[in-house]
Amino acid sequence: MSMYTKDELFQAISTVIDPEVGFNLVEMGLIYDASSDDEGNVKVTMTLSTKACPLHQMIIQWVKEAVEKLPNIKDVDIEVVWEPAWNISMADDNVKKALGA
């Protein structure tokens, strides 16, 4: 039994905006997965648009803080993965349209 669904966790993370492009991380397609157990332990699997992102550590912190705003969260574990590598096809249509992709 999980405390929060994937959609609820994605909704919480969607408050985090990449300041360079101006879109949130969920609509950018950077959040690959999110799950929680019944004790409030959350696991987020995500990537970044580039390995050299200078905001790497901050973005992870923001995602953690966004999830922690949900009630009864005990722990948030964030795993940053590079496979599959992010590309623009993972972003929502509104992002692609705004960027001109």
Next chain:
Amino acid sequence: MNSISQDFAPPFKLIAPFFIIGGFFYVLATLAIFLFHAQDLVYTSPAVISFTHLFLLGFVMMTIFGAMAQLVPVVLEVGHFGVELFYAIWPLLLIGTLLMIVGFLYLPALLPYGGTVVLISMMIFVGEIFLTIKKVKKLNLVMSSVLISNTFLFFGIIFGLLMALSYAGTISLDISQMLRAHVYSVIGGYIGITIMGLSIVLVPMFTLSHSFSLTPLRISITLMSLGVISVILSALFNINFLEYLGYFLSFLSLPFYFYIIYIIYKTRPRKENDIYAISMMFAYSAMLVALFLAIAYFLLHKEVFLLASAWVLFFGFFGFMITGHIYKIIPFLVWFERFSPLVGKQKIPMLADMVPYKSSQAQFVFSSIGVILVTIAILTKSETLLHGGASFLFFGGLAFVRSMLYMINFK
């Protein structure tokens, strides 16, 4: 927030002086163009040499050094060995550059002093970068490019100091041979390879391009490195064959670099033409023009083509490449320091909101017209066009400084 490492973003007060001083040197360099005489423009004249050092040392190197304080950890994926050393680098580079300019224009006896101060500044920079690279466990292509470019800078500074000593009469050397080694080490070896390596990190980062092969870049950096080594050896041992081999190899390296930039441009998902994007387009177009002018020089043996090529390379390619990146780097650093602690607590600006539209566009328009006019002036030996172009560049420079100060003071 306390758990966030500051390794990837040094304090802005450390980097800001590099950019501010760099901007003022950019404006001074535009004023120095008024000292040129279009009819008898030669690369050995004090006006041209002082302009070159104002622009390359005062603007290009000063700004690159500041940018490297932030970009080296991003590229090398490790923290600096001693980022505080950058507090010593900019005052020394500032004093050394000013002494050298006065030395070239009025007082040659100052040249060894200026050269030595610049040498100390650059040695601190190179030493810091080498010690930071030492922390990297495995070097990738871009990291290797940082190592190679800084090695060339190390030798370039030595050649420059030897020339300064020779200018002042302290030692006797063949200055023209040493000049070739100095110019090629610093411009081709350091600035060229630094731009090649860093642009392959930064341009895709800002355009969101992915999945391109780095093989053309590897070939390009290898050819450029071999070209620079050949020219240095030709200067040291007076071997003509190596000089032309070096030119050939370095020219050959450019199509490979252009190819990878073209692929990144063609496959970029982010197609908005902001000040960064149009600056990059102008910079790369300028580099192509510089290449064709250099080829014209080798075919026709007319010095105006060499001067025009160097001019377009300096103000067209280096100038726009650097100013374009400033519009990305300064907003990031200011945002990181001033607004990132407020994320999630209140509404904060995006990075693009921090770039002043009108003054950045004014800088682009005035500077690009200026570059084109001065190029035509050099080729046609027109004094009127030269001063007209310099005027455009001066106002472009002022707009650039205004944009920079706006971004730095953004609240």
